[in-house]
Amino acid sequence: MIDxxxxxxxxxxxxxxxxELEAMFPGRHFTPDGHMVGSLGECLVADAYGLELLTASNKGFDALSPSGLEVEIKATQSRSVxxxxxxxxAIVIRILNDGSFEEVFNGPGRIVWEQxxxxxxxxxxxxxxxxxxxxxxxxxxxEDDRLPAVT
Structure with a gap:
């Protein structure tokens, strides 16, 4: 159970x-990236949408919805995934500087893959x-093709 x-x-x-680090060292960036952002995003999305996270680096999807739908979670602080x-x-989020996130995409993966x-x-x-x-x-x-948020 997630707290x-x-x-x-x-x-x-x-x-x-x-x-605080960026204020202490002007001109330096301490933005979390890489695995940290990916893992943070997976945890935030799993919590917000009531998903069951699978083992890290699971091939093709990161979580399961309560109905068993395989969900790929992508998180970024940049301009692409x-x-x-x-x-x-797929659920794609942008993690904001205050630690919250905004949903960028929530829908069938085929819509993205067609691109x-x-x-x-x-x-x-x-x-x-x-x-x-x-x-x-x-x-x-x-709307019926979106996973609803639970929190």
Whole structure:
């Protein structure tokens, strides 16, 4: 069982520490990135949408919905995210400086994967898609095709 309040408090503390470090060292950035942002995003989304997180680095999806739907979770603080394969469902969030997040995309993975149709797979195997484009695609998702937030 996730302690919702404790999770939010810890994430806020992390970002408060980042802000203090940046104030202490002007011109230096201490933005969490890489695995930390991915793991934070997975935990925040699992908590907010009532998902069961699977073992880290599970191939193709990160969590299961209560109905058993496989969900790929992507989190960023930048302008894009990457996909290696077509997920059944995708939730993409942007983590904000205060430790909260905004939903960028919540819908069937095929909607995202269609954007890569006919394109040659990059050498690293990951297709990049902008947060802006995902936001546009999110507007086309029917309400019934979204996973509802529970918190």
């Amino acid at each position: 919702h309040d404790r999770l939010k408090s810890l994430v806020q503390q992390l970002y408060a520490t980042v802000s 990457a996909f290696r394969s077509q997920p059944a469902h 890569f149709s006919g394109k040659r797979r990059p050498s690293n195997g990951q297709f990049q898609i902008s947060i802006r484009r995902l936001g546009q695609l999110n507007q086309t998702v029917a």
